[in-house]
Amino acid sequence: MNICVVGTGYVGLVTGSVFSDLGNEVICVDNNAEKIAMLERGEMPIYEPGLEEMVKRNREDHRLFFTTDLTYAVERSDVVFICVGTPPTETGDPDMRAIQEVARGIARALNRYKVIVNKSTVPVGTGDMVREIIETNRVRNVDFDVVSNPEFLREGSAIKDTLEPDRIVIGAPNHVVAMKILELYAPLERPMIITDVASAEMIKYASNAFLATKISFANTIANICDQVGADVAQVVKGMGLDSRIGPAFLNPGLGYGGSCFPKDTAALVRTAEKVGVDFKILRAVMDVNAEQPIRFLDRLRAALDGSFDGKTIGILGLAFKPNTDDMRDAKSVEIIARLLAENAEVKAYDPIAMDNARRIFPQICYGKNAYDVAQDADALVIVTEWNEFKLLDMERIKSSMRRPILFDGRNIYDPIRMRRLGFEYQCVGRTRATIPNHRH
CATH class of the missing domain: 3.40.50.720 (NAD(P)-binding Rossmann-like Domain)
Incomplete structure (x- = not known):
């Protein structure tokens, strides 16, 4: 399958590398020209065990490519993964500007049916927002679907977590679209849950919040133990x-x-x-x-x-x-x-x-x-x-x-x-x- 991954941070670079390692042709896009130049030289912008070797292998086998040209990458792809950052604002809300900018760019580049997959961590309702932005800004009357596929990787073991996840969550508007994403992940043979988009978006936040709760609970118990x-x-x-x-x-x-x-x-x-x-x-x-x-x-x-x-x-x-x-x-x-x-x-x-x-x-x-x-x-x-x-x-x-x-x-x-x-x-x-x- 031809895949476009927008964003070359931890999530995007690991996602793109793993999908190319599974035999897909992947184009990773980033608006940071310096980062793309580094990747084309074989230099990693982040440290992650095993990543440099995986990128090198798939670059040499002509399955993994890097570019700053979003239009080029989207036009050549069947599935587009959005993997850009959503850092917190002063209010605690995630900053959605990068997601919105990417959605507008995808809209302008739509040349045939595509599945747009949001892998960034985003609040409930983002799938609807991305769909609305693309519908409003698309140049051609081309159909598309928006899917939520949250990531659960941990830095330091990101490749293992991507290849051997506890579960793969696919939030899709209908079963046909879900099957297209399920097909991508099928080689991993891991448990999959297919749900609606809003529930998939919520699963990510609920999971991380519960794990954070366990940590703070253990720390409070530790403080009592000290006393x-x-x-x-x-x-x-x-x-x-x-x-x-x-x-x-x-x-x-x-x-x-x-x-x-x-x-x-x-x-x-x-x-x-x-x-x-x-x-x-x-x-x-x-x-x-x-x-x-x-x-x-x-x-x-x-x-x-x-x-x-x-x-x-x-x-x-x-x-x-x-x-x-x-x-x-x-x-x-x-x-x-x-x-x-x-x-x-x-x-x-x-x-x-x-x-x-x-x-x-x-x-x-x-x-x-x-x-x-x-x-x-x-x-x-x-x-x-x-x-x-x-x-x-x-x-x-x-x-x-x-x-x-x-x-x-x-x-x-x-x-x-x-x-x-x-x-x-x-x-x-x-x-x-x-x-x-x-x-x-």
Whole structure:
């Protein structure tokens, strides 16, 4: 099948690459000429494991192409995927201008029947809006259909999530159109749900909001555990073994970030408000998430005798999660900004995201590795749970620090071992973790 993918961000580039790998001819379009030039040179604008190899393979096999010419790409395609960004506005509503601009461009390029598939995360009613824009702006009286096909990929495992999704959601105006999109996904042999467009749009927001709720719930449980002497690792393990709950997204820490959960929770709250529903639970979820890094910094400040002024703080991990270079809504950004505002000296290291971090914080010191950052630090803070941080020589880390204060925002270390090594160690919900007494 001939496919056009509009947008070469995480969703668009991974979607286009995977569909070309399945044997389709795919043209990826972006209005950013510099990004298209990079892709044509074989350079990736984002870091995603396995993506560079997949793009290279399909470029060489002449199944994957890149262009800035939307008209050219649409005219040659049977299916057009819209994969552009919908960043949050100040009100929490998603910014729909890119979607609207693409819809107008598709309208002008329509030369025969096509299926327009919205893969961007959008509020309920967007399918109707896209249809109206295309109907109003089309030059030729050509028929088309608009489908919702939300993505559920996670940065860092996006290719695997696209090839092996838990489910494929197709929201279509009729069964015939749904079958055309189902045919595209058939080689994956994954569970599919066919529904109306509005329900498909809602499934995406509802799913992300529920996962965000699990995270904030686990963080609140962790905060209680800190006060009562319970070990949150054992608590969530006990919860997660209940098949009705499951273990995923119950890991406490600094809260959720990235390009999806923060904006999707805010957008769903706004959608609810517009139809007269007060989404109290989700507003509380957002409040807990906003408070979590502040609580963590309050504890760190107290450990440093009540002030960050003149202290050197080492930050390990800058991306919002491991295996990506994405800094959008990363907890590191908020933490570093607050430390700088209180006159701390900040040193940081991340295996992948330092180039992106430098654009935000050119004034801080970036280390060559974790040991470089730990050198002469008054405290070390784990912000992103990269695997390489789990395997550090902690005795070397301790000996190089000015004071062995270790604040683990992702609970990657064993509290008992860290304290035995001589660290002033604090984490999230395991502050008083001890070895249970076993009676035989």
